[in-house]
Amino acid sequence: MDALLGFMIYVAATVVIGCLWGLIPFFLGRYRYRPNIGRWGLIWCGVAGPFLLSFLVMLGFVIAVLVSERDFRPPQPQPQPPATAPGRSWSGYGRQPAGRLTVTCLSGPLKGQVYQVGDGGLMLGRDTDCAVHFPPDAAGISRHHCAVRWQQGVPVLVDLNSGYGTFLGDGRQLPPNYPVTVGPGTRFYLATPEYLFQFSV
Numbered sequence: 001m002d003a004l005l006g007f008m009i010y011v012a013a014t015v016v017i018g019c020l021w022g023l024i025p026f027f028l029g030r031y032r033y034r035p036n037i038g039r040w041g042l043i044w045c046g047v048a049g050p051f052l053l054s055f056l057v058m059l060g061f062v063i064a065v066l067v068s069e070r071d072f073r074p075p076q077p078q079p080q081p082p083a084t085a086p087g088r089s090w091s092g093y094g095r096q097p098a099g100r101l102t103v104t105c106l107s108g109p110l111k112g113q114v115y116q117v118g119d120g121g122l123m124l125g126r127d128t129d130c131a132v133h134f135p136p137d138a139a140g141i142s143r144h145h146c147a148v149r150w151q152q153g154v155p156v157l158v159d160l161n162s163g164y165g166t167f168l169g170d171g172r173q174l175p176p177n178y179p180v181t182v183g184p185g186t187r188f189y190l191a192t193p194e195y196l197f198q199f200s201v
Helices: 002-031 035-047 051-067
Strands: 102-105 114-116 122-125 146-151 154-159 166-168 187-190 196-200
Touching: 002 035, 002 051, 035 051
Parallel strands: none
Antiparallel strands: 102 114, 102 196, 122 146, 146 154, 166 187, 187 196
């Protein structure tokens, strides 16, 4: 009985110590815009077992956070119905001519700017050919970060394999090159909520 109790205490102690080690890549991942790597680091440190092994796992994930060019790809989400403004019917909007949809910047260096989504869509990024052009020193923004496009008359938001990701307002990350339907009232941000936008008509 004493041996079983001692074993249970040992297992609990190694899990607690592993989770404490795992907090290092977890918070580092959040700071470096690699939250998925940080979460996996926390999980694996917690289940790694003995002190030395969990320490080595922690070091491995810290290195992964520091040198990785992009975050681990999140699970592929199923297309979600677009968020629409209260009282506005999406079915009545989706087939409207291009040009009625606008994108408004709510925060960051472009705050207050309003961009019209024309027939050719709208590109966001640091490159000079982007309609939504960020300053060269905008942290986390890729040269061609994301784009708004028309797909069978319906607007979609597409992440262009950006380094720090494109997210919907609720925090869901868009998989690279995977169009997600959007509509009036939909919010999204590039890399961090510091670069927040909203669709409207």
